[in-house]
Amino acid sequence: MTIETPSLNMAEASISLGHLKHNIREIKQCVGTGVRIMGIVKANAYGHNMQKVAETLEAEGISDFGVANIHEAIELKTGGALKKPANILSFSSPIIQQIEYYLHHQIDMTLCDANIMKAASAIAEKHNKKIGVHLKVDTGMGRLGLPPLQALELLRETERQPGLELKGVYTHFAESANDDFTRRQFKEFKTMTDAYETASGKTLCKHAASSGTLLNNPEMRLDMVRPGILLYGYKPYPALPSSITVRPVMQFEAKVIFIKTVAKDATISYNRTWKAARPVKIATISAGYADGYHRALSNHATVFINGKSFQQVGTVTMDQFMVDLGTESDVKIGDRAILFGWEGPCLEELAGSIGSISYELLCSVSSRVKRVFTDD
Known part of the structure; x- marks a missing residue:
């Protein structure tokens, strides 16, 4: 006797990978060439299944992924979805006991603490390796990161750490709207990164724009954007103007x-x-x-x-x-x-x-x- 498995499912979530492909193509067209796209797949890809979403995004040319923490990063790295080399950034500030996992699995670390910076560099140097880091600047979100002046000092110190590879610097907007506070955040971030790049003669990978700001603020797209909810078919809030049409996934x-x-x-x-x-x-x-x-x-x-x-x-x-x-x-x-x-x-x-x-x-x-x- 054959029992059809679907008949056992009292509740289902249909995930349209076709809609996901449509959405990432719309985002690509919106931001244009020369801007990297980081696919945000944290929280099991907003409930859609991280492995399937990452696999689909990789097939669409995405090689940067954002996750909430080291646990999710390892799950993505070892889950079999990604067939090509990828950059996986964990947005959480790590504790010292987790640093070995970043090194072993080659996960990029969010850096916003001097003690963690020194510990990470020492652990990596002991293994004759480097840990990739993105420094987080707090321009007004108030969650993780240091204020711009302190972040600038940490950025300079990070560059001197032999066990660390500085791969980027980023901030997080508290509002998706194009309001005065968002513009102030962006100005503070750019002032800080411009000061570093002018003094060092080096160019950083800078990223700030998530779904809302990437739509209507071209100047805020910088080197990379971080679409999350937009990938899954929605704007950060319904009234936000949009130049693209996305479909629920x-x-x-x-x-x-x-x-x-x-x-x-x-x-x-x-x-x-x-x-x-x-x-x-x-x-x-x-x-x-x-x-x-x-x-x-x-x-x-x-x-x-x-x-x-x-x-x-x-x-x-x-x-x-x-x-x-x-x-x-x-x-x-x-x-x-x-x-x-x-x-x-x-x-x-x-x-x-x-x-x-x-x-x-x-x-x-x-x-x-x-x-x-x-x-x-």
């Missing part, structure tokens, strides 16, 4: 597993947060907050079934949630329910309805949701 769907008619005044789910105004059909959908369909979406979301929109009702539970089918409906058990994606609700609108962002909802789709890859 993920579609999240589940199945209708039960239908019943409830009486007027019947309540649905935990805490009885929804009451039927009339007799209606209620469908139970095979996904819940353990799959990444946020509990905060309770009574705020719509789903698409057979091309029609239906209101989600009641509290989203761990494994299931319910929708109001109305009094008349052709929906039947086994039908696909599109939670978001190209056939269903807009992810940006869904996220906005609960005060969230597309990034969070994509990353929330859990590991128990099967990823199904297509070239469409």
Whole structure:
């Protein structure tokens, strides 16, 4: 007896590698030649599967990749997706115990601490090797990195460390909009890097622009850009002007597993947060907050079934949630329910309805949701 595996998947995330290819080509056309593109594949490629995404990006000519930490970097390096030499930058500032892993796996390190700088150089020199580093400048994000003047001193000291190879310098914008604060950040970063390059006579690989700023600020693209959410089909926020058109790479769907008619005044789910105004059909959908369909979406979301929109009702539970089918409906058990994606609700609108962002909802789709890859 043969059992078809897809029938076991109560919730699936369809990943369109065709849409991903379209998006990277649009980004390439936007930034033009002479600007490197770092594909951001941290957080399992925003929930899309880091190995598949990296493999696709490599086939499209990308050889620079950004990850959150050394664990993700090793996973990417050893996962088998990359067939060619690649530059993998870990955005996290390492602790001393991790430095050997950067050296062994040839991962580029984010540098923003003098003690780590000295320790990394000493460890690399002991093995007669070098660790590639990108120095992080804090121009206003307030997360990692040193302020420009201190960063300039660390940059000069880094160049004198025999165990380190200075491969770049970067900053991170706190706003995606082309506002005064972003322009101030960029000016401070450029002033700092210009001072170093003028005094040293050397040219650095400089990068600052992520998805938002690469779209509308050509002067901020510098030597390399770092698209993240744009790769996966969304702008950092919906109102941001864009010269390119990107397509959602993920579609999240589940199945209708039960239908019943409830009486007027019947309540649905935990805490009885929804009451039927009339007799209606209620469908139970095979996904819940353990799959990444946020509990905060309770009574705020719509789903698409057979091309029609239906209101989600009641509290989203761990494994299931319910929708109001109305009094008349052709929906039947086994039908696909599109939670978001190209056939269903807009992810940006869904996220906005609960005060969230597309990034969070994509990353929330859990590991128990099967990823199904297509070239469409």
